[in-house]
Amino acid sequence: MAKVVIKECNDYGLDMVKQQLTEGIKLLGGWGQFVSADMKVLLKVNLIGPKTPDSAAVTHCEFVRALTQILQDKGCIVWIGDSSGGAIAGIAPTASGFKVSGLEQVAEDEGAVIKNFDREGVVEVKTDNGKTEHMYLAKPMFEADFVINLPKLKTHSAGIYTGAVKNLFGCIPGLRKADYHRQAPDSKDLGMIIADIHKSVSVGLHIMDGVIAMQGEGPTAGEVYPAQKILMSTDPLALDTVAAAMIGMQVDDIPILLSARERKLGESDLKTIEITGDYTTPPVLQGYKYPKRFRSSKKKNNAALIKIIDFLKARPKVNTKRCKHCNMCVESCPVNAIDKESKKINYKSCIECMCCHELCLHKAIDLKNDKWIAELFMRFYRRRMQ
Numbered sequence: 001m002a003k004v005v006i007k008e009c010n011d012y013g014l015d016m017v018k019q020q021l022t023e024g025i026k027l028l029g030g031w032g033q034f035v036s037a038d039m040k041v042l043l044k045v046n047l048i049g050p051k052t053p054d055s056a057a058v059t060h061c062e063f064v065r066a067l068t069q070i071l072q073d074k075g076c077i078v079w080i081g082d083s084s085g086g087a088i089a090g091i092a093p094t095a096s097g098f099k100v101s102g103l104e105q106v107a108e109d110e111g112a113v114i115k116n117f118d119r120e121g122v123v124e125v126k127t128d129n130g131k132t133e134h135m136y137l138a139k140p141m142f143e144a145d146f147v148i149n150l151p152k153l154k155t156h157s158a159g160i161y162t163g164a165v166k167n168l169f170g171c172i173p174g175l176r177k178a179d180y181h182r183q184a185p186d187s188k189d190l191g192m193i194i195a196d197i198h199k200s201v202s203v204g205l206h207i208m209d210g211v212i213a214m215q216g217e218g219p220t221a222g223e224v225y226p227a228q229k230i231l232m233s234t235d236p237l238a239l240d241t242v243a244a245a246m247i248g249m250q251v252d253d254i255p256i257l258l259s260a261r262e263r264k265l266g267e268s269d270l271k272t273i274e275i276t277g278d279y280t281t282p283p284v285l286q287g288y289k290y291p292k293r294f295r296s297s298k299k300k301n302n303a304a305l306i307k308i309i310d311f312l313k314a315r316p317k318v319n320t321k322r323c324k325h326c327n328m329c330v331e332s333c334p335v336n337a338i339d340k341e342s343k344k345i346n347y348k349s350c351i352e353c354m355c356c357h358e359l360c361l362h363k364a365i366d367l368k369n370d371k372w373i374a375e376l377f378m379r380f381y382r383r384r385m386q
């Protein structure tokens with residue numbers, strides 16, 4: 001029987017979060033079941049974009065600090081990683097996300113290591129979703145000895161709800177995420193792709209930051225809801241089933257969870273999930289606001305958004321005037337898309353991970369959009385952002 005622990009947690013005070021996490025993990029068998037000294041533990045946060053910790057859009061940095069301290073007390077080496085969604089002016093905003101969210105500061109204070117999934121390389125995995133034959137996932141997911149998934153409790157304007165199952169979508173680095181959105185505009189199809197990610201990586205624990213949650217038009221534009229809960233489980237679907245029940249939803253309402261059920265990612269029947277901790281049944285979050293599309297008959301897809309992302313999307317291009325021919329980009333490209341001599345990029349092979357752009361020490365890889373109007377817009381936007 002799957003087990004989900006729910007703990008009350010009023011705010012992000014460090015002592016409070018540490019105490020609730022410690023008590024919760026004890027109910028799942030204790031930290032000794034999961035980690036030991038010298039293990040590299042990756043905290044896979046939700047860093048959807050450059051959002052502040054109090055926006056409720058990202059895993060709160062103090063929540064991550066608490067977990068980092070607990071794991072370091074056990075002798076673990078802590079990594080904090082993700083790749084942000086979407087694009088700002090055609091560029092994946094992961095690096096600025098780490099700054100704005102406070103996670104970079106937490107890593108610096110605590111001696112943890114930031115793993116920006118856009119610059120760490122990829123591992124190719126086989127898929128079974130009927131849309132793609134293989135996909136590329138961020139290397140740290142495979143290099144860590146133990147991975148803890150740290151989703152946020154949020155509604156989602158297109159996907160209705162986002163939690164532990166959906167959070168692994170961030171394992172796809174760079175702008176490639178938009179490609180999967182294009183191939184699977186329907187949330188249930190996207191759920192099949194996400195199920196492939198779960199089947200390809202090994203995640204030992206899922207801990208949901210529901211201290212402040214997001215309601216309404218999430219995952220970034222919703223309103224803050226002080227849910228004051230932490231959920232913990234080894235089963236991502238069971239955790240989401242319980243979290244969804246807390247906000248008055250069922251698995252049947254959430255396409256990505258329907259796919260997760262079909263692909264047997266875990267338990268999705270409340271009758272066969274043991275709820276423990278401060279509750280034995282899902283505590284109802286009164287007045288929680290739903291996204292407009294909840295229970296609407298409209299086809300749930302985000303095709304319009306994907307078209308905009310596609311239009312604005314920049315591609316890497318070597319600036320031959322600045323290039324020093326060090327070949328760092330050539331050797332780092334996970335799909336050998338950069339010609340060693342000419343430095344031309346084969347865009348048919350390029351998976352848009354942006355590793356080359358991130359790694360070039362000479363700033364010789366520009367991100368350019370071939371459409372002049374999009375390029376003009378991006379330049380204007382970037383100038384405004386500086």
Ligand code: SF4
Pocket residue numbers: 318319322323324325326327328329330343359360361362363364365
């Ligand atoms: S990493 Fe930069 S400088 Fe080195 S070869 Fe590539 S583009 Fe040129």
Ligand code: SF4
Pocket residue numbers: 316332333334335336337338345349350351352353354355356357
């Ligand atoms: S050229 Fe290679 S390293 Fe650069 S974005 Fe494309 S796949 Fe990534």
